[in-house]
Amino acid sequence: MCELLGMNCNTPTDIRFSFSGLIQRGGRTGPHRDGWGIAFYEGRGCRTFHDPLPGAASEVAKLVQSLSVKSLTVICHIRKATNGRVCLENTHPFTRELWGRQWAFAHNGRLKGVKRWDLRFYRPIGTTDSEHAFCWMLDQIRMRFAEPPKREKDLRDLVGELAETLGGCGSFNMLLSDSRQLYCHCSTHLSWLTRRAPFGEARLIDKELAVDFAEETSPKDVVSVIATRPLTDNEPWRIMERDKMMVFRDGLALGESLGG
Amino acid sequence: MCELLGMNCNTPTDIRFSFSGLIQRGGRTGPHRDGWGIAFYEGRGCRTFHDPLPGAASEVAKLVQSLSVKSLTVICHIRKATNGRVCLENTHPFTRELWGRQWAFAHNGRLKGVKRWDLRFYRPIGTTDSEHAFCWMLDQIRMRFAEPPKREKDLRDLVGELAETLGGCGSFNMLLSDSRQLYCHCSTHLSWLTRRAPFGEARLIDKELAVDFAEETSPKDVVSVIATRPLTDNEPWRIMERDKMMVFRDGLALGESLGG
Numbered sequence: 290m291c292e293l294l295g296m297n298c299n300t301p302t303d304i305r306f307s308f309s310g311l312i313q314r315g316g317r318t319g320p321h322r323d324g325w326g327i328a329f330y331e332g333r334g335c336r337t338f339h340d341p342l343p344g345a346a347s348e349v350a351k352l353v354q355s356l357s358v359k360s361l362t363v364i365c366h367i368r369k370a371t372n373g374r375v376c377l378e379n380t381h382p383f384t385r386e387l388w389g390r391q392w393a394f395a396h397n398g399r400l401k402g403v404k405r406w407d408l409r410f411y412r413p414i415g416t417t418d419s420e421h422a423f424c425w426m427l428d429q430i431r432m433r434f435a436e437p438p439k440r441e442k443d444l445r446d447l448v449g450e451l452a453e454t455l456g457g458c459g460s461f462n463m464l465l466s467d468s469r470q471l472y473c474h475c476s477t478h479l480s481w482l483t484r485r486a487p488f489g490e491a492r493l494i495d496k497e498l499a500v501d502f503a504e505e506t507s508p509k510d511v512v513s514v515i516a517t518r519p520l521t522d523n524e525p526w527r528i529m530e531r532d533k534m535m536v537f538r539d540g541l542a543l544g545e546s547l548g549g
Numbered sequence: 550m551c552e553l554l555g556m557n558c559n560t561p562t563d564i565r566f567s568f569s570g571l572i573q574r575g576g577r578t579g580p581h582r583d584g585w586g587i588a589f590y591e592g593r594g595c596r597t598f599h600d601p602l603p604g605a606a607s608e609v610a611k612l613v614q615s616l617s618v619k620s621l622t623v624i625c626h627i628r629k630a631t632n633g634r635v636c637l638e639n640t641h642p643f644t645r646e647l648w649g650r651q652w653a654f655a656h657n658g659r660l661k662g663v664k665r666w667d668l669r670f671y672r673p674i675g676t677t678d679s680e681h682a683f684c685w686m687l688d689q690i691r692m693r694f695a696e697p698p699k700r701e702k703d704l705r706d707l708v709g710e711l712a713e714t715l716g717g718c719g720s721f722n723m724l725l726s727d728s729r730q731l732y733c734h735c736s737t738h739l740s741w742l743t744r745r746a747p748f749g750e751a752r753l754i755d756k757e758l759a760v761d762f763a764e765e766t767s768p769k770d771v772v773s774v775i776a777t778r779p780l781t782d783n784e785p786w787r788i789m790e791r792d793k794m795m796v797f798r799d800g801l802a803l804g805e806s807l808g809g
Contacts, residue, residue: 331636331637332636332637332638333636333638333674333675334599334636334637334638334639334640334674334675335637335638336599336637337597338598339594339596348612348615348616349612349616352608352609352612355608356608356609376591376592376593376594377591377592377594377595377596378592378593378594378595378651379594380594385646386645386671386672386674388672389672389673389674390674391638391674410670411646412646412648412649413649414593414594414646414649414650414651415593415594
């Protein structure tokens, strides 16, 4: 199995605090030593870093922790290989272009039989069931919508149906983005948290590190973080419902209000 | 205009020597300050680094110079924006998947009217004429060959025809790879060089740095380097013929023999 980390914000935000906790699980506080990767959306562009080395020992991971990349949406994955050998092309997140948008995808779980499903437009470069599932999802979206649907809800509904179908083949914890929204499907484990004013201190579980977000943010910032397991031990993480998809946009879970 | 750097080898090779010369032209010894990018093939996988900042000032470029990535094929680009604003999505090399292979593309030159050409499968994410031309090339390849042609020569011939068509619209100095071969089309400026035993010393033009390849290589290594302008001042760079395509594989220019 693997671990996932996603972030979605209303203002470009630095993910290094969360990332520096997660990456410890890549060989130090966790067994996910078969590579890691991260995709940062910046405008329409998407910058990725991948390494088939354990995150805790990776030079590229050290760089990512030293770079101040501010992003509206981030997808990150640390891998414990169950399907497909350890190599660059099997390292999540995977990316493909559809409608002139860059899509990024990361998955935790196993999917039985998916690699036999027919593909039409997109084909995997590596040998994981995950990348095959991603190609299949994009194929289905492309066949249903040659152009982006006018109502974003139509796209959300389709992504939800596809995720449900994949969930029926095993376990499908997924983070997916088309640069506009972050789609999160939970089969077994995903937790999430929205940080907003009044901001306070957050303390990592996997590393001696605390940050006072009141000093790092402005009062209007809204930032949601999604992870396989909570990354901090003093914040109100919520467990995502099984077999359910949540969609984040502008830092908020759709359907949730800013509230008090 | 921009500058290009490509490498193709018969054994995974570190490009840092050449890269450290080129990147100086990104704002220090040259005017190409509108971003840079590099694609490293490792097996079927392809790792890219992009930055819209000037190469000579980029933190990511410093990282790439500190990483020992060994690769059979590399494509690198430093940008001086002529078409499309300075941002991540307009930064070369561009990548797309076709036949389960990752294709990478970088271009120097201007192409008139290309952005009005119809596209079918692939669409640009950014706004450059270069990315539009890349999408058009892959569209044409995909329409002609739904599966990879059995004879690689058929693919080379088609890529050559497409490059010639694009060259007719302006200037089209291009590096393209499908992970197996490196295609180089010269409209105006490309130089190349093949290093092989007996290896000697090479001295960069843009930076005080020399390397003795006899110490860094084995006698069987064959490495070709392609660049807009020569990167060293004591090696026999050859000027590529205008309006011609060269293809490199296993470190050698196809059609050239190892010779004495």
